[in-house]
Amino acid sequence: MSNCKTISICNQKGGVTKTTTTVNLGIGLAMQGKKVLLVDADPQGDLTTCLGWQNTDNLGIALATKLSDVMNETMNDPMKGILHHEEGVDLMPANLELSAMEFNLMNAMSRETTLRNYLMQVKENYEYILIDCMPSLGMITLNALSASNEVIIPVQAQYLPAKGMTQLVSTISKVKKYINPNLKIDGILLTLVDNRTNLARSTVEALRNNFGNQIRMYRTQIPIAVKAAETSSKGKSIYAYEPKSTVARAYTDFTKEVLADGRKKERLHTHDAR
Ligand code: ADP
């Protein structure tokens, strides 16, 4: 059995820091010694550009081989096209060509599991695979959820955060019921938190009112900070760009929370097995 855990960073709302969280959780895990693959599952290619590659350029073999190609099963070597970032993570990049997949998958065989089937081939090389989802619940996102063990939902601290959450949670439940029985929501990560307002508290309350204790919220909250927004154009993580910032500290804590959780589950698992 593979020891790799696959996590989708998912919310159909844009601008909730899915991509930023994928970068900083991914590199955070790599800094803790984990082997990590990041998958850009958004045709906008934001994850690819955030990590320093131009997703419009043809950079040779690397970007000629994108997620769309591997999902089209045109590959002989499944590791071909995976890029290596200097901070220790691998990346399966994407660009606009991926948007064709939204349509092509409609008529494909095993259309919800194409990404899963691909990741099965590279899984043995990694301990964590993080999938940065696009802001919709279409075929590509269904593929990401079908390929995952867990979902992390970043939610922006604001009024009415539960709007859209119901649809997301119901989509995840359907994927669990029909395609991927092992799928679970690991938790909600509160992001863009401004401590000068009460928005974080009212967001937590609104989520509790809607979902009760059904979904846990991570203890760590990610503060809003200009430095974090700047990082997106630097091709590196917040740890490399602004290591002493509150956001760097928050992502370090969040990474540890995700790791501690994994260890706890492993212990429970070995206990069960006895
Ligand atoms: P998504 O992938 O959900 O669309 P992004 O990760 O692209 O969200 O983030 C949305 C915007 O917010 C980006 O411009 C990003 O630079 C910015 N951003 C991310 N994290 C923070 C933060 N902690 N504080 C302020 N701005 C942030």
Ligand code: MG
């Ligand atoms: Mg994004």
